[in-house]
Amino acid sequence: MQRPNYPSGKDLLSADAVSRFDLDDILERAERHLQEEEREKAGLPPLQPPAHRRRPKVIAALFDQRSTRTRLGFQAAAARLGHQSIDAYDTDRGRMGTSTGETLEDHIRTVELYSDLLVVRSHLEDMPYRVARLSHLPVINAGNGADEHPSQALIDLFAIRHMRGAIETLSIALSSDTRARFAVSFVKMLRLTPPRRFTLCCLPDVPINPAMREAMTVLAGLGTEIGLVHDVRRTLDHDVLSIQMQDMSKFAHAALGSDAVDKEKETEPFTITARKILDARSDTLILNPLPRFSELDPSCDSLPNAGYFRQVALSVPMRMAILERMLSGVPWTGQAAARSAPPP
Known part of the structure; x- marks a missing residue:
C-alpha cells in the first residue's frame, strides 16, 4: 500500500x-539571497547573521535524465x-527498476533514510x-518528460522581475514548442x-498543446491581451522574449546512453x-532556459538585450529560496490537482 502524500502541499510537482x-514569498526569499550574495561580493557585512544549524540538510538528486544547469544549480544552492x-x-550504473535491481518503492524508502529532500528529474512523466506518493519527504519535480518544470x-519569473520590473506591466512573448515542459x-x-500582453510564437501548422492553450485561456480571462504569431520578428516589440526550439521532442525524450542527439537547424x-534585433531597434530582453540550439545565435551574446546567462546566475538564489522554504516545512498552497499524477 502506498503511503499518502503527507503533509499536504509538501511537494513542488x-x-x-x-x-x-507562495510566489510572493518565494520571490522575496530569492531577492534576499541575491542581496546577501551581492553584499558578500562587495565585502559588506550580511543583512542578518547566518542561522545556526546543528547539522546540514541532505538533498538527494534522483536524475535519470541528463542535466547540467538543473543539477549543478541545485547542488550550488544547497552548498550556499x-x-x-x-x-x-x-x-551509468543505476539499478533501480532493472531486472537485477531493486524496486522503485525500496529505492525511495532507502534514499529517504539518508536525506531531507528529494529532487527528481526523469524522462518518465x-x-x-510516484516518488512524492512514496516518500514523506518534500519532492521537487526538476523536469519530467514533456510534462512540467515548475x-x-x-x-x-524571478529573472524577468529582476531585469525588467513588475510582470503585470510588461508584454511577454514566448517562442517555443508548445509541448516543452519549461514553456x-x-x-x-x-x-x-498576469502580464499586460502575452504573445505565443509557434509553428503555423502544428496544433497547440492543450495544456498551453488552457493556460493562455486562463490568462485571457485575467485580462491579458493574447496574441499568436509565426515569426519571431513580430515579438521584438515586447519587453521580454523567451525563446527555444520549435520541436523539442528529441530532447524531451533523449536516450540516457552516450549517443549524441542530432541537432536540427531551426527554421x-x-x-x-x-x-x-538591431534592424528592429529592439530592446527586448532575450531569455533562454538553455541549452540553446540554432534558435539563439551567438551573435546576440554581446548585446545588452542578452539576459540568458544572467538568467542562469539568478537561478541559484531562486533555488536557494525553494530549498529553504521546503526544508522549513512551508507548504505550497496552490491547486490540489498538483498533488495527483497527470492522466496517462
Whole structure:
C-alpha cells in the first residue's frame, strides 16, 4: 500500500502547486539571497547573521535524465545554504527498476533514510508523482518528460522581475514548442502575475498543446491581451522574449546512453540573431532556459538585450529560496490537482 502524500502541499510537482501567496514569498526569499550574495561580493557585512544549524540538510538528486544547469544549480544552492547534496541515482550504473535491481518503492524508502529532500528529474512523466506518493519527504519535480518544470518557471519569473520590473506591466512573448515542459510551467505560472500582453510564437501548422492553450485561456480571462504569431520578428516589440526550439521532442525524450542527439537547424522565422534585433531597434530582453540550439545565435551574446546567462546566475538564489522554504516545512498552497499524477 502506498503511503499518502503527507503533509499536504509538501511537494513542488507542477506550476499548479504555487499560489500567489507562495510566489510572493518565494520571490522575496530569492531577492534576499541575491542581496546577501551581492553584499558578500562587495565585502559588506550580511543583512542578518547566518542561522545556526546543528547539522546540514541532505538533498538527494534522483536524475535519470541528463542535466547540467538543473543539477549543478541545485547542488550550488544547497552548498550556499550550508547543506549537502548526494546523487541518489547514477545514470551509468543505476539499478533501480532493472531486472537485477531493486524496486522503485525500496529505492525511495532507502534514499529517504539518508536525506531531507528529494529532487527528481526523469524522462518518465509520472516519476516525480510516484516518488512524492512514496516518500514523506518534500519532492521537487526538476523536469519530467514533456510534462512540467515548475522550478524553471519560478526562475524565469524571478529573472524577468529582476531585469525588467513588475510582470503585470510588461508584454511577454514566448517562442517555443508548445509541448516543452519549461514553456508549459512558465505560461501556467503567469496566471499568478498576469502580464499586460502575452504573445505565443509557434509553428503555423502544428496544433497547440492543450495544456498551453488552457493556460493562455486562463490568462485571457485575467485580462491579458493574447496574441499568436509565426515569426519571431513580430515579438521584438515586447519587453521580454523567451525563446527555444520549435520541436523539442528529441530532447524531451533523449536516450540516457552516450549517443549524441542530432541537432536540427531551426527554421529561419524562429531564429533570433543580432541583426534582427538591431534592424528592429529592439530592446527586448532575450531569455533562454538553455541549452540553446540554432534558435539563439551567438551573435546576440554581446548585446545588452542578452539576459540568458544572467538568467542562469539568478537561478541559484531562486533555488536557494525553494530549498529553504521546503526544508522549513512551508507548504505550497496552490491547486490540489498538483498533488495527483497527470492522466496517462
